[in-house]
Amino acid sequence: MSETTQTIPRESIDVLDQLMKPEVQQSLTVLVENLPKLAELVTILTKTYDVVQNVVTDQVLIEDIKGGMEEFVKPIQEGAKGIASAAIEANDRVQTAQTASIGLFGMLRMLKDPQVQKALQLSQAFLDVLAERRSQKEQH
The missing domain is CATH 1.20.5 (Single alpha-helices involved in coiled-coils or other helix-helix interfaces)
Known part of the structure; x- marks a missing residue:
């Protein structure tokens, strides 16, 4: 037995010791019972990853999204600039006007x-x- 122990690497013995623990055996049983669900989940995650990877690396799609966002934001930005410039102009008029009160x-x-x-x-x-x-x- 001592010869066998010497030929088995220490890491393998540690793994075997771990596998002998009841809580590890119970966890392994749960994993084995749920392997079909886990395989399905991994498949879904892999497909999702592939889609996301394709979207992220598609420069045409990125440029289209960027252009769409710019078209959406531009009118809002122009409206805000118009309101801000009107407020500044109104403030300037009030500051330069010498009328005491209304x-x-x-x-x-x-x-x-x-x-x-x-x-x-x-x-x-x-x-x-x-x-x-x-x-x-x-x-x-």
Whole structure:
């Protein structure tokens, strides 16, 4: 027996010792019972990996996605730039204007402006929505 022990590498003995433990044997039994499911899962993961790998390495597809995103983002970006430039211009006008304040008659004239009317309607609708949501929360 001592000759056999000497010819078997130490790593093999360690593995055999591990295999003799009941918890390792139980784990191996579970693995063997679930091999069909594990094989199916590995197959699905392999196919998914292949698809992802093809997508990631397809320069034409990447350029198409990039172009589509740019077409989607560009109008939003231009709109934001337009709003920002209008806000800057309005601020500049207020800063350079030497008028002291807007009086009652000035406010009445402003109320006739269609843009002011839209802003007031939007503000009123926004406040109505907030009030409705608040009352719905209170009812629950």
